[in-house]
Amino acid sequence: MTDVTLTINGEERSASVPPETSLLRLLRDEFYLTGSKLGCDVGDCGACTVIVDGLPVNACLMLAGQVDGRDVVTIEGLATLEDLHPIQKAFEEFASLQCGFCGPGVIIAAKGLLDRNPDPTKEEIKDALSGNLCRCTGYTKMIEAVQDAARILRGEKEAA
Amino acid sequence: MTDDVKVADKTDSLTDLKETDEDLRLPSVVEPAHFPVETIDTEARHQTPAVGQRATRPDGRLHGLGQTKYIDDITFPNMLFAKMKRAGISSALIKSIDTSEAEAMPGVAAVLTGREIPVNSYGPSYQDQPVLADERVFHAGDPVAAVAAVTEQIAEEACERIKVEYEPLEPVYDPVEAMKDEIRVHPPHSNIYATKRIKKGDLEKGFAEADHIFEGVYSTQMIEHVPLEPHASIAQWDPNGRVTLWSSLGRITLGRADIARTLDMPINKIRIVGTIVGGNFGGKNEITTEPALALLSRKTGRPVKMVYTREEEFIASTTRHPFIMEYKTGVTKDGMITARKVRLVLDGGAYCSWSETTLGKACILSAGPYNIENLLAEAYCMYTNKTMAGAMRGFGAPQVCFAYESQMDEIAHKLGIDPLELRMKNAFHEGSASPTGQVLQSVVVKDSLEKAAERFGWKEDGQ
Numbered sequence: 036m037t038d039v040t041l042t043i044n045g046e047e048r049s050a051s052v053p054p055e056t057s058l059l060r061l062l063r064d065e066f067y068l069t070g071s072k073l074g075c076d077v078g079d080c081g082a083c084t085v086i087v088d089g090l091p092v093n094a095c096l097m098l099a100g101q102v103d104g105r106d107v108v109t110i111e112g113l114a115t116l117e118d119l120h121p122i123q124k125a126f127e128e129f130a131s132l133q134c135g136f137c138g139p140g141v142i143i144a145a146k147g148l149l150d151r152n153p154d155p156t157k158e159e160i161k162d163a164l165s166g167n168l169c170r171c172t173g174y175t176k177m178i179e180a181v182q183d184a185a186r187i188l189r190g191e192k193e194a195a
Numbered sequence: 196m197t198d199d200v201k202v203a204d205k206t207d208s209l210t211d212l213k214e215t216d217e218d219l220r221l222p223s224v225v226e227p228a229h230f231p232v233e234t235i236d237t238e239a240r241h242q243t244p245a246v247g248q249r250a251t252r253p254d255g256r257l258h259g260l261g262q263t264k265y266i267d268d269i270t271f272p273n274m275l276f277a278k279m280k281r282a283g284i285s286s287a288l289i290k291s292i293d294t295s296e297a298e299a300m301p302g303v304a305a306v307l308t309g310r311e312i313p314v315n316s317y318g319p320s321y322q323d324q325p326v327l328a329d330e331r332v333f334h335a336g337d338p339v340a341a342v343a344a345v346t347e348q349i350a351e352e353a354c355e356r357i358k359v360e361y362e363p364l365e366p367v368y369d370p371v372e373a374m375k376d377e378i379r380v381h382p383p384h385s386n387i388y389a390t391k392r393i394k395k396g397d398l399e400k401g402f403a404e405a406d407h408i409f410e411g412v413y414s415t416q417m418i419e420h421v422p423l424e425p426h427a428s429i430a431q432w433d434p435n436g437r438v439t440l441w442s443s444l445g446r447i448t449l450g451r452a453d454i455a456r457t458l459d460m461p462i463n464k465i466r467i468v469g470t471i472v473g474g475n476f477g478g479k480n481e482i483t484t485e486p487a488l489a490l491l492s493r494k495t496g497r498p499v500k501m502v503y504t505r506e507e508e509f510i511a512s513t514t515r516h517p518f519i520m521e522y523k524t525g526v527t528k529d530g531m532i533t534a535r536k537v538r539l540v541l542d543g544g545a546y547c548s549w550s551e552t553t554l555g556k557a558c559i560l561s562a563g564p565y566n567i568e569n570l571l572a573e574a575y576c577m578y579t580n581k582t583m584a585g586a587m588r589g590f591g592a593p594q595v596c597f598a599y600e601s602q603m604d605e606i607a608h609k610l611g612i613d614p615l616e617l618r619m620k621n622a623f624h625e626g627s628a629s630p631t632g633q634v635l636q637s638v639v640v641k642d643s644l645e646k647a648a649e650r651f652g653w654k655e656d657g658q
Binding site: 073074076077116119128132171 | 250251252254255256258259263264265267268270420421423425471472474504
């Protein structure tokens, strides 16, 4: 068994898991943080994207043991029902989610981008979301939502 | 552009539309009916102003918060995880299945084979698909046994320890080859399991009137839906002999009947909870693992979950039918279509699934949205030893559209007519009759084409 202690959404958590456990399985099965989704389990779809030490990663490709002592932010750490993160608000406003399964991963990937680059070009947004697959909505509305959230986060636009 | 579609005033707000929506809902207590019942008919050809309105999806917020619960996000105490052993051979007789080593593994709660399933066949139109293959394998993705264990890994390892002895049979993969019936996928039945024929006018006369005859064969490939959420279900057998299934299934009522049939149980003992689905696109319109999970739950007395891997999505769930489409079209020198003969061969894979529906729709739409007086459309759906094809967005409509529009372009090119003009000459108009004789209303295909051409600058592009 591998002992892991890490910070998840600002809170210190510990678990003892088999060594082959991925970060995704750790989050979902040990801590019941099911917002990060298992879509392919091989790093193709991005539905499991979380932020580790400030960078978005595919949680299915990272072992639980690798995150020992590190800082992880999942979709659950972004906001509450009444107090949404500007990216989530923009995704709701722009109807960027249909079935919603890819949503948490896309939103986290977008957060990872805007945290590092508050004024990205459309191409930079596309590049940042290139590891996230969506089969219903398409990407246009997501890109528009990220642009809008960026404007709000930069203080150029009032939150709706 | 003489179409008289009335667009309601934009002053109708989204709130008004929502009220209309509310009015349409059934009341919780039905009001006593008074006869004669008066109904309010919406004015014909009256468009609501929904287009252009800004609406948010009611479910968007929880999706964005990551709080929406899909099947794999639901857990029950003491739940088991199931895996299925896939045949890996596309056509074979099953000589024996030895599950003893798997059953002896620590952590394995139960193993299930096809012989334990009361009625081992299902399907939305023909019941030709086994829940777990028991006597014969029809395609490589067929499951031959299911295991329920305390973890997914143990279940998977147990599957590897199940020994199946096969007697390989000659497979058939090509749908045109399959038409000969030299190798039968489901003997003694013919490989041609569904046909449709539409005849209109006098084909020979139509071709005689033509100045040019165009012939072409078009084909499309097999496509998987790839929903982001793989197929998933949880089964829980209760103490009173009822079973509850949480499933990503789209058509729960149909599925319930199919499950009742396979389990040989009255339908009222089966409850299906249809959860939020992470993408369907037609691929989740029939049951898959549900009966096996129900029986594993009965065997173990514990809830059992199974989620397809991405690989299983490709090899064991339905796909879009590959089509082989032969088109022969007669055209006058000024571009009027006088006759069209269509022959469609659909590769249905190992099981029928929604093939009949696909075949019917594809055949009806195969002539395209054009006025063609003399028409013959024939369509055949074939069994092959491949992953089954079923429903997928449009039920065959995109495949035939690819064929007839490709041929329209070829005709335009050869006759030196503008491709748009060729379509405008032949396109349906108000009151046109479809190949099956349906008189069409609200036909705006010409307007749509003209507007589209105008918007993206068809003429300016020098086309």
